[in-house]
Amino acid sequence: MLSGAIGRVQSPRVIRIGGGVALEVADVLEQLGLSKPLIVTDKNLIILGHVATVTDVLDSAGVAWGVFEDVVEDPTDTCVDAGLNAFGQSDYDCVIGLGGGSPMDTAKAISFMSVNAGHVREYKAPYQIDRCGPPVILIPTTGGTGSELTRWCVITDTERTEKYNLSGLACVATAALIDWTFTTTKPWRITADTAVDSLTHAMEAYVSRRAFAYTDAFALSAMPLISEHVRSACHDPENAIAREALMLAASQAGMAFSNASVALVHGMSRPIGAHFHVAHGLSNAMLLPAVTAFSVNDAPERYATCARVMCWASERDSDEMACARLVEELTRLNDDLKVPCPSELGHAKDDAMFSVMAEQALASGSPQNNPRIPSAAEIVQLYQQIW
Ligand SMILES: NC(=O)c1ccc[n+]([C@@H]2O[C@H](COP(=O)([O-])OP(=O)(O)OC[C@H]3O[C@@H](n4cnc5c(N)ncnc54)[C@H](O)[C@@H]3O)[C@@H](O)[C@H]2O)c1
Numbered sequence: 080m081l082s083g084a085i086g087r088v089q090s091p092r093v094i095r096i097g098g099g100v101a102l103e104v105a106d107v108l109e110q111l112g113l114s115k116p117l118i119v120t121d122k123n124l125i126i127l128g129h130v131a132t133v134t135d136v137l138d139s140a141g142v143a144w145g146v147f148e149d150v151v152e153d154p155t156d157t158c159v160d161a162g163l164n165a166f167g168q169s170d171y172d173c174v175i176g177l178g179g180g181s182p183m184d185t186a187k188a189i190s191f192m193s194v195n196a197g198h199v200r201e202y203k204a205p206y207q208i209d210r211c212g213p214p215v216i217l218i219p220t221t222g223g224t225g226s227e228l229t230r231w232c233v234i235t236d237t238e239r240t241e242k243y244n245l246s247g248l249a250c251v252a253t254a255a256l257i258d259w260t261f262t263t264t265k266p267w268r269i270t271a272d273t274a275v276d277s278l279t280h281a282m283e284a285y286v287s288r289r290a291f292a293y294t295d296a297f298a299l300s301a302m303p304l305i306s307e308h309v310r311s312a313c314h315d316p317e318n319a320i321a322r323e324a325l326m327l328a329a330s331q332a333g334m335a336f337s338n339a340s341v342a343l344v345h346g347m348s349r350p351i352g353a354h355f356h357v358a359h360g361l362s363n364a365m366l367l368p369a370v371t372a373f374s375v376n377d378a379p380e381r382y383a384t385c386a387r388v389m390c391w392a393s394e395r396d397s398d399e400m401a402c403a404r405l406v407e408e409l410t411r412l413n414d415d416l417k418v419p420c421p422s423e424l425g426h427a428k429d430d431a432m433f434s435v436m437a438e439q440a441l442a443s444g445s446p447q448n449n450p451r452i453p454s455a456a457e458i459v460q461l462y463q464q465i466w
């Protein structure tokens with residue numbers, strides 16, 4: 080759909096995608112003229128053997144490497160500092176982020192903070208970090224965040240208990256090796272949560288006020304891949320067709336939202352992650368049906384198209400009918416994926432906290448991309464509703 084809008088796209092120089100491409104890591108390093116990577120990952124991925132898959136290739140190619148394995152979920156500024164310290168311990172010339180969004184974002188931050196002065200908190204978006212650090216090679220293992228293709232990096236400020244965005248050319252990877260075979264070890268819950276994260280990226284990019292024809296194509300391709308395959312990947316972890324589809328969709332959705340931005344769901348989701356340590360995809364899932372119902376009337380054609388491409392409504396249905404089906408099917412998806420509400424996880428309703436979270440959501444800038452731009456009071460009401 081052409082709108083006459085001007086699009087601005089940033090993406091990695093090298094993208095390899097498909098089963099087994101992680102085994103090409105030494106080849107990619109050689110192509111980029113790199114010889115000594117620091118691998119940034121988490122302990123779970125060491126236990127699962129995914130780090131060894133990559134280091135075996137490096138060993139066979141005679142490439143020296145080091146590893147920083149202390150990345151935590153929803154990575155903090157202190158985690159970035161520890162990674163920076165590890166990076167400074169040897170003559171590394173690049174960073175390999177291996178894992179979900181947490182290791183990949185930590186790898187990005189280690190790279191740009193090695194050449195930018197001060198503390199990572201000083202670079203919060205909308206500041207654009209364009210001074211790039213050493214090359215970053217990203218190898219996703221969750222297939223959810225799409226961070227391997229985005230110009231975003233999400234870090235938690237431990238002083239303010241706030242998850243914030245960093246953005247700019249320095250947050251774009253140099254190379255992305257997108258290999259779905261890592262994802263077969265994801266347990267049920269992580270499979271469901273990361274898939275809904277991708278679905279939220281695709282939907283929010285499509286309805287975003289900053290969407291344009293190029294990002295629409297990625298978003299429209301990602302949505303049906305996720306709605307068709309998420310349940311089979313959850314129930315049959317080794318299902319190669321479902322895993323490949325979800326990994327492809329995650330990257331496409333990443334490309335879409337990286338350049339069109341996310342909207343209200345993500346704006347409200349980050350404070351839930353920061354204050355209650357709910358997994359990112361799960362907090363998105365908690366919000367997605369309610370925020371969609373709140374927003375549909377301000378972009379009915381766009382939301383109706385989301386429903387139609389996922390075969391949740393037909394061309395014969397009116398936009399109004401298709402929007403209603405969208406909310407219904409998102410609610411059904413949450414039921415099937417056993418998405419709890421925050422109170423079921425033991426987090427009590429707290430209106431004072433909701434006000435702080437609403438301010439943090441608005442400060443992130445994401446709600447301003449939503450078709451219906453909410454007030455702080457409306458965000459508080461939405462938190463009350465989904466709690
Ligand atoms: N930079 C971006 O563009 C962007 C976009 C969306 C989200 N994010 C951020 O990414 C983070 C979330 O990332 P995530 O959802 O990928 O999860 P994650 O990286 O936090 O990992 C979650 C858990 O999954 C495990 N895991 C990872 N791969 C696995 C595998 N193949 N098999 C089994 N277990 C595996 C990890 O060890 C960890 O315990 C959040 O901080 C979020 O805000 C970033």
Ligand SMILES: [Fe+2]
Nearest residue numbers: 224276280359
């Ligand atoms: Fe996300």
